[in-house]
Amino acid sequence: MTMIPLDDIASLRKEYKRGDLIESTIPGNPMQLFSEWFIQAGPMGIIEPNAMILSTVSQDGKPSSRTVLLKGIEAEAFVFFTNYESRKAVEIAQNPSVSLLFLWLEAERQVRIEGIASRISPEDSRAYFKSRPRESQLGAWASQQSAIIANREELESRFKEMEERFKDQEEIPMPDFWGGYAITPSTIEFWQGRIGRLHDRIVYEKNGDTWTQCRLNP
Numbered sequence: 001m002t003m004i005p006l007d008d009i010a011s012l013r014k015e016y017k018r019g020d021l022i023e024s025t026i027p028g029n030p031m032q033l034f035s036e037w038f039i040q041a042g043p044m045g046i047i048e049p050n051a052m053i054l055s056t057v058s059q060d061g062k063p064s065s066r067t068v069l070l071k072g073i074e075a076e077a078f079v080f081f082t083n084y085e086s087r088k089a090v091e092i093a094q095n096p097s098v099s100l101l102f103l104w105l106e107a108e109r110q111v112r113i114e115g116i117a118s119r120i121s122p123e124d125s126r127a128y129f130k131s132r133p134r135e136s137q138l139g140a141w142a143s144q145q146s147a148i149i150a151n152r153e154e155l156e157s158r159f160k161e162m163e164e165r166f167k168d169q170e171e172i173p174m175p176d177f178w179g180g181y182a183i184t185p186s187t188i189e190f191w192q193g194r195i196g197r198l199h200d201r202i203v204y205e206k207n208g209d210t211w212t213q214c215r216l217n218p
Helices: 006-010 030-041 087-094 122-131 134-142 152-165
Strands: 051-057 063-069 072-074 077-083 097-104 109-119 178-192 200-207 210-215
Touching: 030 072, 030 109, 030 178, 051 077, 051 087, 063 077, 063 087, 077 087, 077 109, 077 122, 122 178, 134 152
Parallel strands: none
Antiparallel strands: 051 063, 051 097, 072 077, 077 178, 097 109, 109 178, 178 200, 200 210
């Protein structure tokens, strides 16, 4: 196995020059700033700006992270969908405090979010499930997400079983074990890379119905 020399890793360096984050030019509501950054992400070369790293914590305090896709923002909450029997769902049931991270390298930006996750209504989940491609709907039925599986062939076999099961149904029903979560934020931090590692970090904190903001050292 070829190893990357540690000196080569240590020498990796990039100067950040694409923007700044100044209090006098940003909105008082972080959701507005997030929307502005999200809209700018595509033109700045980010392929999947809705990809976000979701971190959860197990009952015994072990953290885990994975990438999921933002599928909407409703009432200042970030919405994604998953299998309710997956590891992330089990951990959310045990501890609903989660974090999200949007890393937009091409824009030299990241957004870090802390909040509480809760299930959205079955009606809203069904509305989104109905909009998914048929293969994705079948995949939701076929995959026992996070459970151990013997091999790839077993997964593909289950997928074919689902194809056969629903072949005569124009509309595939949503599984009871699948649906959405809304993450209601209490903290949102915006990070903008700057020259000399003197990065801009602006943090919004929710106090009741009001957002306050402060700057952190980089």
